[in-house]
Amino acid sequence: MTEFDEIDLALLRLLAEDATQSAGALGREVGLSQPAAWRRIKRLTDHGVIAGRRLDLDREALGFGVTVFLGVKLATKGRISLDDFERAVSAIPEVQTVEHVLGLYDYRLRVVARDISDFERVLRRRIMTMPGVGDVEANVLLSEERRPGPI
Structure with missing residues (x-):
């Protein structure tokens, strides 16, 4: 259509x-x-133009005051499939989006946490321990001026 x-x-x-x-x-x-x-x-x-409807929650009101964007480069692409990585990282509740991207990193993740120490726990215990994870770069969200909306 x-x-x-x-x-x-x-x-x-x-x-x-x-x-x-x-x-x-x-x-x-x-x-x-x-x-x-x-x-x-x-x-x-x-016709797939409307793919769904979603609820937009206020993360801060729910106690998630920190949002971090992670760039993840897989260390051993041959030893872990992209599907396996996507499935494993998608199972982490704090990971809100998983985007396979072209560039310096293989993936861009949006991670929410209660505070920086909670984010550190998620990063150290859940993300960095996943097989195949190599370099990781974190960018803390300071403010969000525009949310995704109509095209």
């Missing part, structure tokens, strides 16, 4: 802002009836 009209794009923008809106509310915003808005949303979902 590559053809989007203005109404499709408007629905996607509204859903990106607040995915909890009902089809009726969305329809009113774009000039459609509730059933027509629902059919368009279903079509966008069926």
Whole structure:
């Protein structure tokens, strides 16, 4: 599905802002009836344009005050498969995202922790002990000015 009209794009923008809106509310915003808005949303979902809806939690309010981006270079690519590494690192609850990247590092991880000592525990006991992990570079998030949103 590559053809989007203005109404499709408007629905996607509204859903990106607040995915909890009902089809009726969305329809009113774009000039459609509730059933027509629902059919368009279903079509966008069926074609994979809408891949899911997620809840955006406030990490600090939940006690996770530190976010660290880790660059991970695998030491022995031949001895551990990328799938094995991805599966193992994805099982660590503090690891929020796992991105396979091109560049100096093989992976970029987003890790949350309660504080720096909690992050050190995760790094030393969970990440650095994984087979195949070589060089690691940590960057502590100071502030986040823009979150991923609509394209």
